[in-house]
Amino acid sequence: MSDSPTRLPLEWIAASLRRERTRAGLSLSELAKRAGIAKSTLSQLEGASGNPSVETLWALGVALGVPFSALVEPPTPSVQVIRAGEGPSVASEQANYVGTLLASSPPGARRDIYRITAEPGAARVSEPHIPGSVEHLIVGSGRVKAGPAGEEVELEPGDYMAYRGDVPHSYEALLPGTAFVLVMQHV
Numbered sequence: 001m002s003d004s005p006t007r008l009p010l011e012w013i014a015a016s017l018r019r020e021r022t023r024a025g026l027s028l029s030e031l032a033k034r035a036g037i038a039k040s041t042l043s044q045l046e047g048a049s050g051n052p053s054v055e056t057l058w059a060l061g062v063a064l065g066v067p068f069s070a071l072v073e074p075p076t077p078s079v080q081v082i083r084a085g086e087g088p089s090v091a092s093e094q095a096n097y098v099g100t101l102l103a104s105s106p107p108g109a110r111r112d113i114y115r116i117t118a119e120p121g122a123a124r125v126s127e128p129h130i131p132g133s134v135e136h137l138i139v140g141s142g143r144v145k146a147g148p149a150g151e152e153v154e155l156e157p158g159d160y161m162a163y164r165g166d167v168p169h170s171y172e173a174l175l176p177g178t179a180f181v182l183v184m185q186h187v
Helices: 008-024 028-035 039-046 054-064
Strands: 079-082 089-091 098-100 110-118 124-126 134-141 144-148 153-155 160-164 169-173 178-186
Touching: 008 028, 008 039, 008 054, 028 039, 028 054, 039 054, 079 153, 110 169, 134 144, 144 160, 169 178
Parallel strands: none
Antiparallel strands: 079 160, 089 098, 110 178, 124 169, 134 160, 134 178, 144 153, 144 169
């Protein structure tokens, strides 16, 4: 059965509700009680059925402590890769200079920037960082395999990647002299 355009938003809402309820550590019964809705209604919404009203979604957002938009916006990919030479670019009129936007800073975000040097051998496995963390990686030299467990991507010089840092992830140098910039974004 293929998703129709009218079906897809219900799937987004269902996934968002499950994600936020799990993140809050609430059972179906507890969330339904806090939102003032029937448990069967919540169960249907998490199953991508039913017909959620603005009022129901608003009540669920308040009960979960998240904005309404967190329940209805389309899912974003867990890994974003921009290959060298790709991305929105603007050239200078005065010099041989091109700026390429890789990621804009969301309001209220904090970022730590690291230059990483690595050599082939064992992968560096990282435990999850604080909830909401996002990592941005730009390869300068060599070749690296990085990303969330099971979603690792091989990157070459100039490649950019963004992924959730609040899940297990790793970095593995594939060539001698591998170096990359790592930006850790915390909200």
